[in-house]
Amino acid sequence: MGNPRKIIRMPQISEKSTSLRTDQNKYVFKVDMKANKLQIKKAVEELFGVQVENVTTMVMHGRPKKLGRFEGRRPDWKKAIVKLKKGQTIELFETV
16 A cells, blocks of 8 residues: 555545534545555645644445345445644645
8 A cells, every 4th residue: 555546535525524624624535445544644644745633534334225126235435534733734625
């Protein structure tokens, strides 16, 4: 897992993540299921050039879905909430 672009899949942009960003300086990402907190911290610091204070991770379980008579599940995914040090921002999120 050396490549930071394979660890950080995509930013998770929602109403809740936007309020976390503005109120507590926390950013939310979808990350690789096998990545741990240290790898996520290094990847965010390397990709965006910021200093990370704390990383919280959680596994989001896929919801059941139906299509006609067929049933299935969405895949599980991992979410990381990254808190940056005071005064740090990620420019990518500021334009959204």
